[in-house]
Amino acid sequence: MEDRVETAVGECVELEYQLTREDMRQALKARAKASGRGRRMRGFALICMAVFVGASAVPLVNGEAPDMRSLVIGGLFVVLLFVLQPRLLARQFHKIASRNGACRARVDDSGVTVSNTGGSSQVNWTAAPHYAETGDTFVLLSGDKNVSCLTVLPKRGLREPGDVDAFRNLLDRHIRRL
Numbered sequence: 001m002e003d004r005v006e007t008a009v010g011e012c013v014e015l016e017y018q019l020t021r022e023d024m025r026q027a028l029k030a031r032a033k034a035s036g037r038g039r040r041m042r043g044f045a046l047i048c049m050a051v052f053v054g055a056s057a058v059p060l061v062n063g064e065a066p067d068m069r070s071l072v073i074g075g076l077f078v079v080l081l082f083v084l085q086p087r088l089l090a091r092q093f094h095k096i097a098s099r100n101g102a103c104r105a106r107v108d109d110s111g112v113t114v115s116n117t118g119g120s121s122q123v124n125w126t127a128a129p130h131y132a133e134t135g136d137t138f139v140l141l142s143g144d145k146n147v148s149c150l151t152v153l154p155k156r157g158l159r160e161p162g163d164v165d166a167f168r169n170l171l172d173r174h175i176r177r178l
Contacts, residue, residue: 112151
């Protein structure tokens with residue numbers, strides 16, 4: 001018989017955590033997948049890469065050596081766009097989010113309340129109608145087309161390992177998973 005952890009209506013799940021850069025990186029990656037702007041940026045990046053590859057291939061087809069300067073600049077662009085930019089953005093968000101120390105979150109049928117030394121904020125389910133689950137976090141996402149707001153809730157902040165299933169059930173009851 002399989003053990004299942006379920007949260008009954010009216011119960012809550014509590015988390016205590018300190019956000020990390022990796023939490024922010026995963027959250028921003030989930031946000032990019034969900035937002036119109038993120039999808040457009042990925043499409044633009046792929047088009048740029050295709051143009052770069054095409055422009056590099058033309059001299060090869062003509063039997064000439066490709067321009068090394070263009071290859072280096074294009075390679076740096078790809079590295080910056082796909083590797084460094086997400087990490088730098090996550091670093092900036094983490095720096096802002098960590099200023100107020102450790103967080104406590106309470107998730108129940110009315111929504112999510114997150115508090116830290118800087119204050120507290122409450123997000124009801126209509127303000128965050130979607131969520132994404134990453135390897136280490138649950139990310140609550142606003143419903144606007146650019147997903148302008150997100151709430152990061154790391155799984156390690158849950159008190160018991162079985163609380164992950166209870167938390168997922170609570171979210172599934174109120175909002176849609178992306």
